[in-house]
Amino acid sequence: MGNNSCFHCGDDCGSHPISFQDKSFCCNGCKTVFEIFNENDLTCYYDLQSSPGAIPKEIEGKYDFLSQENIIEKLTEFRSDEIEIATLYIPHIHCSSCIWILENLNKLNPSISDSQVNFGKKTVRVTYNPKATDLKSVVTLLSSIGYEPYISLDDFKAGKKQVNRTLIYKLGIAGFAFGNIMFLSFPEYFEINEFWLEQYKHMFRWLMFALSIPVVFYAAQDYFISAYKGLKAKLLNIDVPIALGVSVLFIRSTVEIAFDIGSGFFDSLAGLVFFLLLGKFFQQKTYDFLSFERDYKSYFPIAITKIEKDGSENSIQVYDIEKGDRLLIRNEELIPVDGILINGRGKIDYSFVTGESQPVTKQSGDKLFAGGKQTSGVIELEALKSVEQSYLTQLWSNDVFNKNKEDGFTNITNNISKHFTIAILTIAVISTAYWLFADASKAMNVFTAVLIIACPCAIALSAPFTFGNLLRIFGKLKFYVKNASVIEQLAHINTVIFDKTGTITSNKQSNAEYEGISLSGSENLVLKNSLRGSNHPLSRTLYNILDEHDIITLDRFEEHIGKGIEAEHDNINLKVGSASFVGNAEQTSTLNTTVYISSNNSYKGKFTFYNSYRKGVSKLFNQLKKHFDLVILSGDNEGERENLKKLLPVKTKLIFNQKPDDKLEFIKYHQSEGAKVLMIGDGLNDAGALAQSDVGVAISEDVNVFSPACDAILDASKFKRLYDYVMASKSAIKIIKWSFVLSFIYNVIGLYFAVTGQLAPVVAAILMPLSSISIVVFTTVCTNFIGRKLK
Amino acid sequence: MSVIYIVLTVSVIVGVAFFIVFLMAVKSGQYDDSYTPSVRMLFEDEIVNQKKENSIKTD
Known part of the structure; x- marks a missing residue:
């Protein structure tokens, strides 16, 4: 390639590059773009990055x-x-x-x-x-x-989106208050009894109080709300001890300064909230350019051309399509509703829906399903249903799309917090009871001190920082995960279900095998050259598979649309196409796509197309089979069963002919039997299954362009690494458990001070940030270690 | 009045002023896109360079 790559888009120029100003271009489109930039002094475009462009698409009438x-x-x-x-x-x-x-x-x-x-x-x-x-x-x-x-149709509804910036505001406020309170409380840490400090310390304290008010009532409000919700649902989530700690800190500090008992713990209070929010911020890593919530609306056009009764053409909104409307679908346009083909030759690419890469040929009178993309010329169809009632779009009326997966799931932090909260309350009560007898004046002091020091800041930070960092590492390795809880779910998986077409098979290539009387050298030559002239996708595939031959000029070449091609050269008359076109009497019905060939009217043989599986499928399945149940859930017929049996481990279940709803029900059934399902799919027909599964991962050749709603998007090139990713999630859980142990140690030290009634503000101010920061360092180092192993 | 009141007042005012600037920055969307500006700020130079080259040539 080297010198022969297009100056504009970097593609291979092939054997006939277009030259312009000493630069080669792969097509006229690229050349035109260069001309536009050249005329307007914008060629700087090519200096910043070499071959940055894309081939402009045909858009006549599209907009x-x-x-x-x-x-x-x-x-x-x-x-x-x-x-x-x-x-x-x-x-x-x-x-x-x-x-x-x-x-x-x-x-x-x-x-x-x-x-x-x-x-x-x-x-x-x-x-x-x-x-x-x-x-x-x-x-x-x-x-x-x-x-x-x-x-797309999605833009239609979204309109003017509001960006949610509350977390940044809260973080800013907490940080601002934290810093200022630290400064103001500095003199008191060292108990300097200088005259002027003594004189003004009340004012300092009330300033700290004023600064902590927005921290408690604004920045920390989410913790109170969440704790309240948790208690209402009879759940002791991690926010309960946090909210308890924050309010005890605030009340005790206020009482202390009001009655001039001490300086209060405003510094620890602001620091605690600041660190917690920092953890939230860190976990909130999102991939702006990816959307995990997409449904069919993201792929459907906004408007479509309708042919009125008088023959005039009109753009109408997709939602306004009614049954019986006549619609015009241009090349590369998506069919938005189920309909009947009336005019033109349909070659529908259903790869959006099923992941199947070969377009299906349809003739007038055939039924077309919504979601397909027309790939050759203009067709007319009559709508049978409205958009929302079409076969594919109906799937989205299933309840599963309105369910929030996180709701029914207790995460590891809340799990531990249940025991933690009870333990802390017990310690607080016992030590208070002890001090009531020993020294009643200190009892209240000890009670609040226990609740303050036990505030589980470090515990609350372990999971966000571990998962947040792993999320970033996965992102670099082209595995884009929606949020932290998905990683946690991934660690609990015990069943892995794959879609077939487009998921374990590759969209880009397919294989063909020849069966029959072998072709002579000159016949092969004519075959290759006749395929060269044809634009049919099967011809293109076959052309790429066959061996190189010289380019010759055919004496006669004719393409019979919907049937096949006929070519003549040096007394060889070659027919390539469907069985009836070629004149093959045998007509064995196979489940696979086949192309028949005859030479001089005598049947020669057929090419049978097989799916080509992604590299490493077999290895991946063998890795996975040790830990997980494996299932292939395919919408296709059984044509590939034998092939798959050879390729995959014996215990893999193979299930064919599954409609989108069937897939969803299959997963639901297995979940009710206790399976934790990881579903891997790609097309819109998997959308229901992806939503129903515990973790739904969409495979995508190009992460920017297409993926149905899911929990994570995996770049197709990294498919074979899936096992490593699942295992990394399991290690993440281990890291979190270890950091829990670490924070318990801090808590024990803190509790010693609290229970013995000697918790000074300065001890709290040191211990709390120290525990938080060491947890952050510990988890970050550990996850980076996992990340290095992944690479 | 003691000087410490003046110092405190000034420091609080400065602090609050910066805080308000921060809020305004967030509101104007400065934190929405943290990547593009880093690339954008390098562009201006290249356009200027090009113009300079052109002007030298015409001279």
Whole structure:
């Protein structure tokens, strides 16, 4: 490749590169983009990063719906006569060149006054003057330079999203108060009895009190709410002892300064809340550019072309499609509703739905299901149902999509907190009882001191920091996990269920085997060359599989749509295609896709296509079989059963012909038998199963483009590492248990001071941050160690 | 009035002022995207460089 890669997009230029200004391009599209940039002095684009571009796609008529008022209204976040602002999602954003070119859009269209990229979210926020240009031309411009925005039904509802920044506010407030209180309480730590400090210490104390009020009532409010909810549900979650600790700290400190008993524990209070929030912040790592909540709406278009009774074409919203409407689907457009093909030749790519890579050919009168993508030419169809009632979309009416998985799950922290809280309360009561007899004046002091020092800051921090760090490590290894609790669930898995097509098979390649009378050299030559001229996906696949041959000019070449191809060269008449086209009488019905070949009207043989499995499938299954039950749950027919049996461990269950609902029910049934299920799937047809399983992982060839709602997204190239990831989650649980042990040791030391009635503010102020920080260091070091082993 | 009151008042005012600036920064969305600005701030130079080169050539 080397010199032969496209200057714009980096793809291989093949044998016929297009040359322009001494640079080679793989296609006219790339060359055009370069010309646009060249004319506008924007070639700096190529200096920042080599070959950063994408091939612009054909978009003729695709964005006509953007001229409609009500759709513009939904997509823009601000509209006036002079200014419109829209945020567009562009999956291709991937490097600094992208940011640069997109922020210089106004050089390409002067009516765009401002464009700002958010790299993490892969969005560009465009401000333009609607008098001089419009949304449609902005989108068309973006598409023409290879940055096609992704506009889906999801944008339609979302509209103006509010960003939730409360955690940053809370963290800021707690940090601000923590720092200031520390300063103010410094003199008292050393008990300097200088005159001026004695004189002003009341004022210092009341200042600390004032600073701690927002900490307790705003920054820490989530802990009170969660503790209240927990108690109401009769659960002693970790927030109960935290809320107890915070309120005891605040009340005791206030009483102390009000009656001039001591300086209070405001410093520990603010520090505690600050560290806890820091843990929350750390755990909150999100992948802005990935969405784990996607349903069919993220893939469906907003609008579709409807053919009116008088023959005129009109863009209508997808939700407005009614039964009986005639719809026009262009090349590369998605079919939004179930319908009947009326006109044109359908070649529907259902890879979104099933993961199956071979498009299905449909003829007029055939039924088409929603979710398929038309891949050749224009078709017309008549809608049979509305969007929400279509075969595929109906799946989302299942209850499982409204359930929050985290609800029914006690995490490790809350599990330990149950025992912890009871133990602490017991110690507090016993020691108070003791002091009531020994020295009643100290009893109250000891009671509060126990609750303060036992406030489980370190315990509460162990899980967030361990999981948070592991989340980051997984992210670097292209395993994107939704949140920390998913890692915990992953550690408890005992059954692994795989989808077949697109999950353990690869979308990109397939294998074909030849059966029959072997072809002569010249026949092979003609076959290869006739396939070269055909655009049918099966021809393309077969072409790539067959050995290289010289390129010859065929005497005659004809493609019979829906049947096959016919080619003639040097007295060889070759027919390639369906059994009936080739004239094969045997017509054995096989479950696999087959292409038949005849030469000079005598039947020669057939190519049977097999799925090609991902590399390392067999190894992965052999690793997994030691610890887990394995199941293959496929929507396909049994054609691959024998192949799979050879490939996979004997005890793997193979189940075929599963509809989306069946998959969901299968998992539900096994869960009721006590299985903890990890489901691995890829298409929208797995969406129900992914939602029902304890952990649903979506495999994706390109994480930016497609994945159904799930708990984690795994890059297809890392599929074979799955076992290591599951094992790493199990180690994470071990780390957390060890850090619990560590924090118990701190608690025992602290409790010694508390029970003996000698808890000075300075001891609390040292012990609390020390325990928190050492836990953070311990978990971070340990998880990084696991991470190194993973690499 | 003792000088410590003045010092305290000033320090509290400065502290609160910075705090308000922080709140404003959060509100304006400064913390929403922490990556792009780091790339963006390097761009300006390259455009200037290019212009300089051009101007030298025309001279």
